[in-house]
Amino acid sequence: MKTRIHIEEVPDNIKTLEQSPVLNILLHHFNKKLNSAVRVEDFLTDMFLLEKFDDFIRIESLSWTLPLTVAPRAAPKVQELITDFKKRYWLTVRYSDKYYVEIKNKVYWERLKDPEVAIEAKKWMRKFLAAYHLVKRVFEEVHREWLKPWESKPERYFNHLTGTMDIVLNELPNPNIETIIIALLHDSIEDIRWINFTTLESIFWEYIASGVKKLSKKEIEAYYLSPYEKECMKSDMPEEFKDEIIRRAKETRQQHYFWHLKELDDNILTVKFADRIHNLRTLDGMSRSQIIKKIKETEVYFLDIAQERNPTAYKLMTAEIIKLKKFLGETDSSAAQEAKS
Template identity: 25%
Template sequence: MIDPEAERKEILRHYRRLLRHAKPFLKDNDAKIIKKAFNTSLEAHKDMRRKSGEPYILHPLAVAQIAVEEIGLGTTSIVAALLHDVVEDTEMETADIEREFGTSVARIIEGLTKISGVFDYGTSQQAENFRKMLLTLSDDVRVILIKLADRLHNMRTLDGMPRHKQLKIASETMYLYAPLAHRLGLYAIKSELEDLYLKYTDTETYKDISNKIRQTRIARTKFIKDFTSPIEDELTRHGFKFTIKGRPKSIYSILKKMKKQNITFDEVYDLFAIRIILDVPVENEKAACWQVYSIITDFYQPNPDRLRDWVNTPKANGYESLHTTVMSKSGQWVEVQIRTKRMDEIGERGYAAHWKYKSGSTTSESGLEQWINKVRDMLENNTANALEFMDEFRKNLFVEEVFVFTPKGELIILPDKATALDFAFEIHTQIGMQCLGAKVNQKLVPLSYQLKNGDQVEILTSHKQKPNEEWLQYVVTSKARSRIKDALREERKHTSELGREMLERRMAQIKMAETQVNINKLMAFFNVPTLQDLYFKIASGVIDIKNIKEVIFTSVADKAHSMLEPKSFDKEVQKRRGINSDMLLIGEHTSNMNYKISTCCNPIPGDDVFGFETGDEDIEIHRTNCKHAIELMSNFGNRIIKAKWTDQKELAFLAGIRIKGSDRMGIVNDITKIISTSLKVNMRSITIDSNDGMFEGNIMVFVNDTAHLESMIQRLARVNGVLTVERFD
């Protein structure tokens, strides 16, 4: 039963909390403007509810709260956050917003309003949406920051959504929003988004790791207290004002480490980091950080390979900090991060904090601004379709950097693994187009040479040089890629034009009219998807012009349906099952439908799965935590099909088991006996490698479902000498 009075109080409580956080920076009229925006939003959404059943207005209020409290934005952003769904969900137009609240709010809301209109076949609507949102970067970064706040609140309240929506939203978040938060320096938000993604796509693992973190909390707190105690005394003796925090790593980053290094939770040595935050004036920051480093290393032995100095060379997203890993008295490695209050705020809040500290006098651009300018440049000069664009854009999000110099000693920062050719395009597009080779540290190197920190690079050019397809294999920057693609597209257009003239002459020779029907027959005969491809293949000799003969046009056309005709999987499923459902059931009775088990993640019954409609009449079944799931769900949401397993036992599915343990006589015999006799499982292959008294084995077996696999893993774990047993993809 809904209690209107209780709801009204709840809404006011949220509104007052928002004003309380905004109070420190409100100027003359700000409170009135925020109140007006709140009332407008309240009125616009008055009859709407969220999936969870709560009043819709709580969502814009929560987004505004995140924008203020967690990102550190101001009044304009609060107003835009409160109104961000008004244009999309109600009769109100952007023009009304502009009249009431001014141009900058209207522009932000326009950027936040989803795209509508026509899409090319094959480009995904989501990619087009992302692209439109990113285009607003050129106007106002606040659009992206509010969008991140909106996404964070949606992820926090994902429980009320149906399962397939949860997967789609979580994957989209992981595909674009988490990397964006990382690139804009919003580490706290990035970590929370990643953890929430894991919570909904791989719930078991998420619960398992979070329980283990909870169980080790008391021991961890005691360890941190013992570790920091001598450091605190020494810092106080030196007159430092400071705070020390011990923060556990995010669940997602722990899992990533376990997978990357192929280790168990107990073997992850840096489950947490100690952060020392100093309160010192800006001019003393560097000296203070290094002094504290010296104090710490007086107590604990540092690992020289693990020193990271982002105080002297900040990361491209503005992150500054001094990281070192030291050996504690109990024989455990501990990561220590040394930074100042200013650095910490930039580290947590990224872009917004970065502006707060930027004094009016500085003219030099920070790495963050340079990145945003690069993105602007890329957005304005990009002619690719939306999916290609998204791919390029993502390549630019999660990157480490390499620092190189021009012959005159000017510093150029490029993404890690950038080549001499990337460097050429970074200097100037024309130099890139005519790049022949390079001299690195006075030595001649090929265009594909990967640059290393400190390289000094000189580019050699020639007017006769032009880009070719191979270049795309060894450039990594989007600027170079998009310029090369543009040049190749132009070249292709020119070649296609020659092909069109050649075809015209040939058709006249064999006395055939150039009608649309005849052209379609030609395209079908040579199996080319577009007319331009046909012209191009003729001009480049792939299709011999002499093979275009009269017989192609006179033979009876195949009545096969067009390959682009949309397939109605839902109707097919309904027809098979005789009931109305849009879910694909996987099992022996549906084998007359074209589905196949994906080999990248080998799902088995009991796994959480979804279907993906491929271009060639098939449905691929993937696990929801498959490494390709994020990309498929983000880019092709319209081709994702809900799927679940039927109750069948006869089918066998391939699964991999990895076993580690101490080697002894007869252990292989014990393992194979359990698999083949007691569990009646067929084994496809087994490889066991023994080294220094330890062994590691990979076994591929056919099982019925996850319960079957789980019972086998438990039986194997009880074998004398076996230390770990786990499933692998």
């Protein structure tokens, strides 16, 4: 029979990894699982190893079936110790630490004593970590070429994905893990060259992949209005003519995409609402006409369905629209005063 080591609490006076008997126990089990002989000092020269240990602790904290069990209420303290260790030695602190604890607490905390829930939580939290690190890799400078040409700023891309996820987690009601992961991946099919439905399905299962696909716009070529236009795009026609075809195709695609919002299930629709809320909050640097267009789109396509199916999202979008209209009004007043002077 396997002996279970159940860590009920972490002493408050533990400050660093080296001084922590609890973390030494975890390191012992980490080595046993990997059949290795890692020491604390090895983490200083191998960040990948430290991240593996980090993930090991978080996954174990959700498991009630393995030989080692870290009590859920102790896991955040253990994570704080690792974060402190990283800062002390100038190692990178991962934002996934913060989100991991938040998601676990909001989605699973009250039900973790149920062994079946604990196993399910472990499985889905691994999926969350996989999704987070996938989009983070796109954010990193070395993978800039993975983005399609129009997404030239990977940091903006990454911040939008985590910002959308944060709205789902902290501002909209009843977050669940599937919705959170879809939010984190919602632009991946559209914006990352090597990601498609099959890729996501193989990693995250069909529902996640299907949700991301439903939130993705089709390639623009699918919206050319006639075979003649398709031929024109392949020909030597003037660029202005081709630009007009593309403009009309984009308008058609946009209308088609928005009119199908009401067909989405509540989880996927929640992600779309969070996406729109984040868009409304991040219009800095946009022209006046672009801001007005975004407001009109929201009023025409989003507000009615949000009022009916997600009143919280409706209130948040309405509040952002009021702020934007106020900003536009103040801009108009400033321009008028400058003209007079």
